[in-house]
Amino acid sequence: MDYLLDTHTLIWYFKEDAQLSKKALDCIQNPDSENYISVVSLWEMAVKISLNKLNISRPFREYINDIISSGISILPIQNEDNVLVSSLPFHHRDPFDRMLIAQAINGKMSIISKDDTFSMYNDLKVIW
Numbered sequence: 001m002d003y004l005l006d007t008h009t010l011i012w013y014f015k016e017d018a019q020l021s022k023k024a025l026d027c028i029q030n031p032d033s034e035n036y037i038s039v040v041s042l043w044e045m046a047v048k049i050s051l052n053k054l055n056i057s058r059p060f061r062e063y064i065n066d067i068i069s070s071g072i073s074i075l076p077i078q079n080e081d082n083v084l085v086s087s088l089p090f091h092h093r094d095p096f097d098r099m100l101i102a103q104a105i106n107g108k109m110s111i112i113s114k115d116d117t118f119s120m121y122n123d124l125k126v127i128w
Contacts, residue, residue: 001027001030001032001034001110001124002033002034002035002036002090002107002108002109002110003027003028003033003034003036003110003111003112003119004033004036004037004038004075004100004103004104004109004110004111004112005018005028005035005036005037005041005106005108005111005112005113006041006097006100006111006112006113006114006115006118007037007045007090007096007100008113008114008115009024009028009043009112009113010041010067010072011045011054011056011112012040012068013025013028014063014067019114021114021128023116023127023128024112024127024128027045027112027127028112035072035073036072036074036075036107036109037067037072037073037074037075038074038075038077038099038100038103039074039075039076039077040100040103041076041096041100042064042094042121044101045055045060046062046095046113052074056118059096075083075103077099077103078103078106080106081102081106082098082102082108084102084105085098085101085102086103087100088121089120089121091117091118091120091121092115092118092121093119097115097117097118100113101118101121101124104124104125105123105124107120109127110125110127111124111125111126111127112126112127112128113126113127113128114128
């Protein structure tokens with residue numbers, strides 16, 4: 001199974017935060033799963049770091065290297081993702097999350113997220 005981790009999911013996973021559900025943790029740690037983080041999530045983190053809305057324990061470049069070392073693949077944006085974003089219903093208004101939704105749908109991935117709004121999209125499977 002392929003999983004796209006929402007931004008908060010990745011952060012909580014690396015912090016070993018108790019907010020991460022057991023089901024989410026089990027999916028991420030399943031040796032048969034392929035885990036992805038969108039380049040959009042990295043961009044969102046970079047923006048929040050620069051605005052002092054997110055504090056991570058090490059330089060961001062090292063954090064990215066740790067993601068790659070952990071076996072989580074970085075998912076680029078494809079043209080098809082942009083096209084799908086343009087036609088998604090506006091259940092979710094956050095532009096970062098709208099792209100994650102499009103990427104998960106186009107990539108036939110389940111998204112691991114606590115965000116209840118994601119479940120409003122019929123073609124998206126949400127794990128939490």
